[in-house]
Amino acid sequence: MDTTSDSLPDDLASAHAMIRAERARRLAAEAAQSDVAALVAHLKLQIEKLKRELYGSRSERKARLLEQMELQLEDLETAASEDERAAENAALQTGAAPAFTRKRPARKPFPDHLPRERVVIAAPESCPCCGSTRLSKLGEDITETLEVIPRRWKVIQTVRERFACRQCETITQPPAPFHVTPRGFAGPNLPAAILFEKFGQHQPLNRQSERYAREGIDLSVSTLADQVGAATAALAPLHTVIEAHVLAAERLHGDDTTVPILAKGKTITGHIWAYVRDDRPFGGRAPPAALYYA
Structure with a gap:
């Protein structure tokens, strides 16, 4: 940039316009640099995944490395989007077109199984040009917009009416609804959600309790632990059936994985033993299944 006195504006308005234009160019350059960094991280991640597929590396260290690269890519993508928005806002202030636009992959269409809510914008009653009402x-x-419905809590009141026989004075009443916990209060979806968050999403019960409290539901850690224990006992027969099916296989694949476990004041090493039955590559018709011990 030429900073000689001949190129500098003489009035304040022109100086402000020059500063805004220079700021827009700087932000556009920063956005382009952030986009290149995100692209490099994305390509590195793809290369590591392809190497893992080609050479069959399944080590825990390699898996953790891929997770770290994905987290790094997430941060870079976020920073690139922020820089792009800043560059667009700066360009709007100068009245010029954005100097940089990120190249994004083509978005896949939304799944067909999602319900569609049709919102029709009211048509104009007359022509905005000539005012005629003869419109065809x-x-x-x-335009499809993806939206999420926040989780809603509700209380189901199951009414069991009591009747007395006028002839023999016998009192009858339908049985109480089934709960996983004897004399419990939780419907079937609540224990399922607690188990999925704990074992599928690795969310400990204390964090679940805190999140429920922010939603206005008071569920202590001990209450959630009771639900986990009751659900585990209820699912024990299903585990027994899967165990018998897996261990009856002619070919059984096993694996021993160590995991760190937080104990009192220290971290100890735990073990997860996995056994897999899959006869499909050998022409078997038995359904595949996996069995875990910890």
């Missing part, structure tokens, strides 16, 4: 529909454009 030529077609329509549909």
